[in-house]
Amino acid sequence: MRRLAVVMAVLALTGCGSDVEVAHKAVADQLANPKSAKFTNVRVTDQGNVCGQVKGKDAAGVYGGYQSYAAIKSDSQFKVVFDPDGTNAEIRTLCGGAPVSEEAYADPGQAVGSWDVQIVSGSNMGALSDMTARLIERGFIPSVVARDGEQRVLIGPFADKAQADDKKAQLMSSMGIESVVVKHRE
Structure with a gap:
């Protein structure tokens, strides 16, 4: 029981207000149902941007497919850019995705x-x-x-x-x- 309390305290201290959490809140707030957001392939760039894929439920409560996002850091806030079809050059540049060649x-x-x-x-x-x-x-x-x-x-x-x-x-x-x-x- 004591070990569980120590682990919970450490997690609470290290997780509070992290850039990833702040970015995920900004991303989720852009979805139809923010509480349903599911994230995958999350990574933080050298510039502090948070990139990955997200899916969420629509107004009818049905999950849509994953789409790429970039949460661009500016001071302590994040501007969110979505890329539903994987062709957004800005996200590829910010997140280090493979370039789309001619x-x-x-x-x-x-x-x-x-x-x-x-x-x-x-x-x-x-x-x-x-x-x-x-x-x-x-x-x-x-x-x-x-x-x-x-x-x-x-x-x-x-x-x-x-x-x-x-x-x-x-x-x-x-x-x-x-x-x-x-x-x-x-």
Whole structure:
């Protein structure tokens, strides 16, 4: 009992008013039902911004999908920017997401099997084996390839860009996983 009291006291002292808590309150306040906010992949940048994904219940009490956010620190307050579809360049710059290259959105009339969904690699991805296991549990079939000297987690290839975009949206909505659509390479 005494150990529990000590742990609770330490948690109360260290957690009060932390930047992450203040940022999460600012993010949650922007949702239709702030008390229902669920956060994942939360990270704090060197500039003190708080980034991650959030989902919440709508007015009818139904959870929507995850969307990326950046809580931009200004003095002791946070300005919140949402990125529901993963294309906001400001959030990618602030949070260190993978850049969306011109190559990624080339001619949509390419041959069959010309698009992949690439999982954004970063501090929130964790071990490749953990990421691929989580994807498989949710019905996504990943592959790990070496590209540009790094291991990449891909889903695909897809016959057209629209299919890849749909899979990218499913990843964010169901698991809060950031990804980009890229041209398929053999």
